[in-house]
Amino acid sequence: MQTLDDRLTAFVRRHKTHGILLDTNVLLLFLIAQHQPTMIGKKRLEKYGEYDGKLLVSYINQFSRILTTPHVLAETSNLVRQIVKGQLGAELSTILHPLFCLSLHNSFKQCTVEGHLIDSDLFGKLGLTDSGLATLAPENRLLLTDDLDLFLAAISLGGDAINFTHMREAAGIV
Numbered sequence: 001m002q003t004l005d006d007r008l009t010a011f012v013r014r015h016k017t018h019g020i021l022l023d024t025n026v027l028l029l030f031l032i033a034q035h036q037p038t039m040i041g042k043k044r045l046e047k048y049g050e051y052d053g054k055l056l057v058s059y060i061n062q063f064s065r066i067l068t069t070p071h072v073l074a075e076t077s078n079l080v081r082q083i084v085k086g087q088l089g090a091e092l093s094t095i096l097h098p099l100f101c102l103s104l105h106n107s108f109k110q111c112t113v114e115g116h117l118i119d120s121d122l123f124g125k126l127g128l129t130d131s132g133l134a135t136l137a138p139e140n141r142l143l144l145t146d147d148l149d150l151f152l153a154a155i156s157l158g159g160d161a162i163n164f165t166h167m168r169e170a171a172g173i174v
Helices: 004-015 024-035 050-060 070-083 086-101 120-136 148-156 164-170
Strands: 020-022 066-068 142-145 160-163
Touching (some): 004 142, 004 160, 020 024, 024 066, 024 070, 050 164, 066 070, 070 086, 070 120, 120 142, 120 148, 142 148
Parallel strands (some): 020 142, 142 160
């Protein structure tokens, strides 16, 4: 039987060059862990600690790029603005703008899903952002999420997915 560590390693080998697809909460934690780690554990990130951020950054950094969608970027940028205010918020905005908006070598690669490909039942259950992510997962993309419903939907559609809670449990954090 394959352990979680074995599966995580296999996912890196399979998807390293293509990249890793992140949902909103995971992308938010990733960004805050890298740029404002003192904010972990506060608003919108209450359930996480410093080690969660380090675990996430360590895993994601094994991939050549971060994949996301315009919907995830919109949600994440709004949450960042709610969490980090004032001078720190302005500084973080300066860092994030090129990652979110420009086509540089280290910018997030935006993936889009055609609306007609999203199943209406899935849309009703998960909403636009997550149903789009679940639909993209089977297209040779590894999805990393902390949302159990999204994780299960991506798996049921034949995609590769990781639930960050499972990673935290395996690391002894939860």
